[in-house]
Amino acid sequence: MKKPNIPKAPKAYQDQEFLNSPDARVIRMLAEFLEPQRRFRLERVKDTIVFFGSARIRPLSVTEAELRNVRSLLKDERRLTLNKMHLLRSAQMQVEMSRYYEDTVELSRLITAWSKKLSEPNRFVICSGGGPGIMEAANKGAYLGRGKSIGLNISLPFEQSANPFITPGLNFEFHYFFMRKLWFVYLAKALVIMPGGFGTLDELMEVVTLLQTAKVKKKMAIVIYGSEYWNKVIDFRAIVDHGLVSKKDLSLFKFLDDPQEAFEYLRDFLLKTYEIRPDRVQ
Numbered sequence: 479m480k481k482p483n484i485p486k487a488p489k490a491y492q493d494q495e496f497l498n499s500p501d502a503r504v505i506r507m508l509a510e511f512l513e514p515q516r517r518f519r520l521e522r523v524k525d526t527i528v529f530f531g532s533a534r535i536r537p538l539s540v541t542e543a544e545l546r547n548v549r550s551l552l553k554d555e556r557r558l559t560l561n562k563m564h565l566l567r568s569a570q571m572q573v574e575m576s577r578y579y580e581d582t583v584e585l586s587r588l589i590t591a592w593s594k595k596l597s598e599p600n601r602f603v604i605c606s607g608g609g610p611g612i613m614e615a616a617n618k619g620a621y622l623g624r625g626k627s628i629g630l631n632i633s634l635p636f637e638q639s640a641n642p643f644i645t646p647g648l649n650f651e652f653h654y655f656f657m658r659k660l661w662f663v664y665l666a667k668a669l670v671i672m673p674g675g676f677g678t679l680d681e682l683m684e685v686v687t688l689l690q691t692a693k694v695k696k697k698m699a700i701v702i703y704g705s706e707y708w709n710k711v712i713d714f715r716a717i718v719d720h721g722l723v724s725k726k727d728l729s730l731f732k733f734l735d736d737p738q739e740a741f742e743y744l745r746d747f748l749l750k751t752y753e754i755r756p757d758r759v760q
Contacts, residue, residue, distance in 0.1 A: 521626070526666050528666045531578065535579050627643065629648065686731065701732055
């Protein structure tokens with residue numbers, strides 16, 4: 479009797495059904511650590527400057543055009559309803575917030591142009607969350623500074639596509655938030671926190687907590703950019719006054735409002751902390 483022809487079984491690591499199953503979750507987690515690690519090594523990226531901020535903040539040219547359109551629509555209105563007043567105020571606020579997009583571009587450009595003059599290549603590469611808004615602005619600034627930049631994107635129910643300014647070999651797509659956060663912090667030597675919403679608050683508080691509790695032992699500079707916005711959103715001194723954090727914990731970050739000042743603060747911190755001597759600058 480002839481034996482039946484039994485098809486060759488697939489290797490486990492080539493079995494897509496298995497790899498996408500709950501049983502292989504640990505493998506997928508490891509992949510989101512090991513694959514970026516490999517790419518960073520190949521691209522010779524060791525240090526990053528991470529920008530956090532809202533995906534909803536857009537370029538000034540875009541928001542000014544929208545404000546003109548709103549004003550054009552309302553110019554013949556004899557009486558503005560509450561809804562129309564809200565529409566106008568919203569468009570005006572978008573223009574006001576656009577300064578943070580433009581400041582992010584400039585700060586990222588300044589850091590990148592300075593970093594490129596260092597004798598060691600790829601020192602202090604700009605890193606963002608890879609999406610629009612402040613993330614796009616950070617990558618754009620690095621692009622204008624003719625340097626590399628990283629985008630750590632995340633798959634969301636509402637699609638967040640990668641912005642066009644990320645260096646192609648450094649464009650990542652994560653499934654797990656915690657693994658994406660690990661890569662934000664793992665290589666970071668400084669953070670810039672631009673105005674943002676829940677996601678930005680989450681990222682800021684997590685990193686500050688890691689530094690406060692010495693779970694991250696390296697020294698990191700944290701710039702909270704936009705004191706007018708942040709002082710309305712969080713009253714850090716009130717937390718101290720209530721005895722829930724110590725006064726010295728407020729030294730973990732610094733408020734700044736000007737791209738040049740922020741650049742000089744970060745540059746001086748990095749030169750001193752990571753012992754980059756003037757004779758190492760080209």
